[in-house]
Amino acid sequence: EAGVAQSPRYKIIEKRQSVAFWCNPISGHATLYWYQQILGQGPKLLIQFQNNGVVDDSQLPKDRFSAERLKGVDSTLKIQPAKLEDSAVYLCASSLGLGQGHGERSGNTIYFGEGSWLTVV
Amino acid sequence: GDSVTQMEGPVTLSEEAFLTINCTYTATGYPSLFWYVQYPGEGLQLLLKATKADDKGSNKGFEATYRKETTSFHLEKGSVQVSDSAVYFCALKNYGGATNKLIFGTGTLLAVQP
Numbered sequence: 001e002a003g004v005a006q007s008p009r010y011k012i013i014e015k016r017q018s019v020a021f022w023c024n025p026i027s028g029h030a031t032l033y034w035y036q037q038i039l040g041q042g043p044k045l046l047i048q049f050q051n052n053g054v055v056d057d058s059q060l061p062k063d064r065f066s067a068e069r070l071k072g073v074d075s076t077l078k079i080q081p082a083k084l085e086d087s088a089v090y091l092c093a094s095s096l097g098l099g100q101g102h103g104e105r106s107g108n109t110i111y112f113g114e115g116s117w118l119t120v121v
Numbered sequence: 122g123d124s125v126t127q128m129e130g131p132v133t134l135s136e137e138a139f140l141t142i143n144c145t146y147t148a149t150g151y152p153s154l155f156w157y158v159q160y161p162g163e164g165l166q167l168l169l170k171a172t173k174a175d176d177k178g179s180n181k182g183f184e185a186t187y188r189k190e191t192t193s194f195h196l197e198k199g200s201v202q203v204s205d206s207a208v209y210f211c212a213l214k215n216y217g218g219a220t221n222k223l224i225f226g227t228g229t230l231l232a233v234q235p
Contacts, residue, residue: 004164033222042125042210042225043165056222091164108214110223112157112165 002026004113006092012119018080021116025073025094031055033110034067034077035091043091049075082120089115123148127211127226134201134233142196142229144185144211152213154178154187154194155223159208168196168209201233 005024013019025032030051035043046065048056052072060067064083069075079086093112128143146154156168156178169178174189183198194211211226 040227042212042227043223044225045222048222093165109167111167114162114164 004092004094004111006090006113006116008116009114010117010119012121013082015084015120016081018078019082019118020079021077021090021092021118023075023077023092023113025075025092026111029094029096029111030072031095031097032069032075033091033093033095034075035093035112037089037091037115038085039088046077046090079118082118084120087118087120089117091115123152123213123215123224125211125213125224125226127209127229129227130208130230132229132231134231136203136233136235137200138233140196140198140201140205140231142209142211142231144194144196144226146192146194146211146213148192148213148215150215152215154185155212155214156183156185156194156196157210157212157225159210159228161207165210201231203233203235206231206233 007022011019032049034046036046037043046060047067049069052069065079067077091112093110095110097108124147126145153172155170157165158168159165169180171178171187174187177186185194185196187194208228208230210228212223214223
């Protein structure tokens with residue numbers, strides 16, 4: 001089974017430029033997540049989609065970050081304009097279900113891609 | 122809000138040494154607990170999980186027991202190998218709301234020397 005695919009793997013841009021990252025989740029997974037992992041910190045959820053709807057974007061800096069999942073499959077995360085502090089690994093992840101209610105079921109397991117490494121100079 | 126605290130690294134061990142990485146959490150209700158591992162240049166991989174108090178998760182020789190009384194989920198391995206060198210993240214998932222969100226600790230770098 002193919003895993004979560006992300007591209008590009010590495011990107012270096014100057015501050016105030018824009019960048020876009022693409023993610024293709026595991027086939028059939030309804031839920032897609034974008035996490036930001038700054039060096040030395042744990043991943044932080046930026047946005048979560050259920051099909052093509054947003055479930056949680058409370059920690060997305062909406063003045064510069066945007067994300068979409070128009071057809072409920074692949075997704076794009078954009079940063080415009082980039083700041084130095086946006087240097088991080090951007091992890092895409094997916095799961096079969098949303099995990100509502102109690103209990104950890106196999107459909108709730110979250111699978112991560114290899115990440116897109118962004119350096120802003 | 123919910124949070125995870127894990128011991129700072131790096132942790133440097135010789136091959137075949139015993140490993141413990143401490144993890145404690147703060148959460149309402151009854152979260153599920155996880156350990157993820159990140160090998161150099163790779164994404165996060167689920168290592169093990171536990172979904173209720175006193176459950177023990179295990180995989181690849183690693184173990185962790187969900188201790189509700191001490192709000193802990195310490196990772197242990199009896200004999201580490203060089204190939205275990207990676208960053209280890211403790212995480213929780215709470216089911217009180219409408220999301221399936223993982224909350225991570227800051228990660229602990231493990232370096233195993235031959």
